[in-house]
Amino acid sequence: MAYQIREDRKPQGRKKLTAERSAYFQLMQQGYSNREACRIVGVSPRPGKVWRNGRHAHKGLAKARPLVYREPSSPGPGRYLRESERIHIADRLREKASVRTIVAELGRSPSTVSREIRRNGTPLRRDGSGWACRPRAARARADACKPCRKPGRIGQNRELRGFIQDRLARRWSPEQICPALRAVFPDRPEMYVTHETLYQALYVQGRGELRWELTRALRTGRVMRRPHRQFYKRQPRMSADMVMISERPAEVADRAVPGRWEGDLIIGKEGKSAIATLVEGSTRYVLLAPLPKDHSAVSTRDALIEAVTSLPQDLKRSLIWDQGSEMAARRAFTIATDIPVYFCAPGSPWQRGSNENTNGLLRQYFPKGTDLSPRSREHLAAVAVELNSRPRKALSWETPAERLQKLLAA
Template identity: 40%
Template structure:
């Protein structure tokens, strides 16, 4: 029996990721969409905390059925029209409509065709993640895992692979490949527990802020030294003088040591 619930909520999942990309927190996004926190956490865990890559409806090729066409198929079939008649009205081949009905009409549907469910399933099938290089190459995966156990960073491992195998480009992987293999362990063969060996030790990845999205950490905004008043140049006040405090303390300590030696010599 095929799974219903998860695939029916693909549009809801897309809205969830859109809220995260807009800067909304996971808990707040779940509250706005009316879903549980565990559902949002499961979606983030399945994708390693990163936004899944999906084509928008407008970007899909016209050779594939769209959501509106599937709704028309469901309406025409419910009205009792034949497959050829449905295909003629849609301007599609009869084999296209027949294949669509066979793929997305299961026994537990009791002969009915659900357009929303069919479109969600087609969207899910369109995501064809290719097998990672670490999944196909056992020796390479073992080498990377050994270095991760030694708490090497993915950047160090990527540089080491290029130096260790200069004549074997198939063994060269970038650091992002290793990161994705860690956080999407089901597609790479690496253990998800190896994320504890990273410097951040994060179980999920976090989206980096762009330069125009960074916020000031300090309450008082910083000022450049060029913005200081002209009065400082006169050195007429105590606070206007600059000095090496570390060296000043070292000189004071040295003077105190000399004074102690002098006292000791005098006492002797």
């Protein structure tokens, strides 16, 4: 490197450090740190930071200083000519070098260089024997000619956009909407989109294909992962006479056999009110029971008994619950309904995964921190009907109500 620290350096006033800046970026591309590169070039570390990152306007400065344009390093020729390559072509043409010589120096295809000269060059003679290029004007012209992003299918098709917005307003997920499009429009491929396309139309607001308010209809608005609690430090609440899920008979453990229910509570504001949720494992059919005053063992027992009383006997095989104290009256529940209760292992919510997934769906209707005491039984029944009429991926896009009807008919 030709630039070293000068021992006899004297104050020279403000001057353009063009050569030093170029050498600085070369050293940075070679892996030098900012301080070491600035030491070799002969400047303090602060100008190096400004060259790389720019500088915001603040008190005491007249204006901000943008970062210096730096050509990104590339291991080999990319698809498009870089500005440094266009400058090299212009310099070599000025020196009357042939196209083959320039191609050998750049490592490009001859057709790439010749097209660049024809498109952005200026003939010096009528016979075309001499050319001159303006590399920066050529770069600007090439950027202007790049294809712009096409409007998406959702933005172009008003009927498709209306169908999607209607289903999102009904709290359908994008994965539920996509197969519904194929079912409703079987002979119109222009109406087919993937769920990733729907998410892009919702979140990439620069495209403006779907209204931003519709994102509130998606499952969750969580933007970060919360740390898991250390379940092995929990104290057991009901250690006596608990029948664990691993002790179930084989016919009860089979998900293909209907009547395997999974249950849990959705807790309301300040932990005072709650809703008991029951999900059937093979059909994902949902039952909801209100607990407006408290979720004690007696209240939970009575609400569950009332919820399952109308079920056929073939749908009363087992109930899976976590080790919550609300199931302390499980023996009375089993005597009244003839449904045995099995408990999950501590910190193992996947053992009742259908219920966990359904509780996530229900949080769209009952967000955390909501007072659940005003929710009447009729309101919960309407929510359950809406959930049971949604197509589910786990059921090959059938609804839980349709799958349950088939089982009852059989």
